[in-house]
Amino acid sequence: MSERGGKLGRALGLTAVLLLGGCMQATLAPSSTASLTPRDRQLLANPPYAKASIPQEFQRHIVDYTRREAPGTILVDTDARFLYYVLPNGKAIRYGVAVGEEAMAFSGVATIGRMSEWPDWVPTQEIQARLGPYPARVRGGPANPLGARALYLYADGKDTLYRIHGTNQPEYIGQAISSGCIRMTNEDVIDLFDRAKQGATVIVLAPSQNAWASPTVGRRG
Numbered sequence: 001m002s003e004r005g006g007k008l009g010r011a012l013g014l015t016a017v018l019l020l021g022g023c024m025q026a027t028l029a030p031s032s033t034a035s036l037t038p039r040d041r042q043l044l045a046n047p048p049y050a051k052a053s054i055p056q057e058f059q060r061h062i063v064d065y066t067r068r069e070a071p072g073t074i075l076v077d078t079d080a081r082f083l084y085y086v087l088p089n090g091k092a093i094r095y096g097v098a099v100g101e102e103a104m105a106f107s108g109v110a111t112i113g114r115m116s117e118w119p120d121w122v123p124t125q126e127i128q129a130r131l132g133p134y135p136a137r138v139r140g141g142p143a144n145p146l147g148a149r150a151l152y153l154y155a156d157g158k159d160t161l162y163r164i165h166g167t168n169q170p171e172y173i174g175q176a177i178s179s180g181c182i183r184m185t186n187e188d189v190i191d192l193f194d195r196a197k198q199g200a201t202v203i204v205l206a207p208s209q210n211a212w213a214s215p216t217v218g219r220r221g
Contacts, residue, residue, distance in 0.1 A: 011070065011158070011183070015056055028150055029113065030061060030062075031062050034192070035185075035194055036037075036190060040190060044142060044148070045146070047168070047186075048143045048171070049143075052173070058174045060093065060094070060096075060191065061093070062092070063094045064090060064091065064092075066212065067211070070086065070201075072085075072086065073200065074086070074200060075092075076097065076099070076202070076205060078099050078105060078176075078205050078207050080207075080211065081097055081098065083172075084094060086193055093191075095167040095191075096184075096188075097173065097182050098173050098175050098176070098177055098183040099175075099176050099177075099183075100176065100178070101139055101176050103176055105159060106162040106181075106208070107207075108204060110155045110201075110202045111153070111154050112153065113152050113154030113157075114152040114198065114199070115193060115198055117140075117148070117149055118141060118148060119149075119220065120144070121140075121144050122138075123136075123138075125186065132146070140170060142186075145167065146163065147165055147183075147184075147189060148166040148190050148191075148193075151163060151164040151192070151196060151202075152191075154203055162188070163181045164181070164184065164202070165183060165189060165191075166189040166193070169183070186198050
């Protein structure tokens with residue numbers, strides 16, 4: 001292949017990357033580095049899981065955002081495996097996520113009812129029956145399935161039992177897996193945690209729901 005042809009191929013490849021995720025994006029640019037605390041750095045220095053190579057499209061980026069949600073809103077595009085944190089002036093931070101399989105996933109409108117750093121994990125009876133046995137409570141840490149941070153989703157003042165949280169299985173980012181919660185890399189969930197506010201709106205689109213057609217959603221859990 002000629003040098004000119006190689007440059008053209010690389011340019012076309014870059015264009016394809018920029019178009020991934022829909023027409024709402026004109027540019028992609030890495031967002032700021034997550035602000036790790038000394039405890040975060042200590043716990044993540046030698047995590048008990050393999051370091052995953054996250055595909056470029058699922059890495060943290062700032063993108064154009066054409067929906068009408070207010071800044072501070074979180075939107076999860078289940079089909080695309082993206083979570084958006086809405087910024088002012090038609091921008092959003094887009095994170096790659098792992099979502100639950102369709103039959104086990106939450107969809108609808110919720111609020112952040114609680115936020116926790118390095119949370120303990122209390123497996124539900126359903127999780128114990130399907131995937132256990134687990135201890136009744138797993139203490140927070142890098143081996144904990146909830147990872148470095150958890151945002152607890154509430155609806156009508158009640159805990160939905162769904163969370164946005166970190167993970168000790170970063171290799172699943174960009175996939176739909178058996179757990180119904182929304183998983184992020186630990187570095188990304190720390191970044192989101194530092195931006196999000198308790199009480200903020202979280203919209204989780206149902207599978208096959210067009211993220212750019214309408215902001216109205218239903219709830220299925």
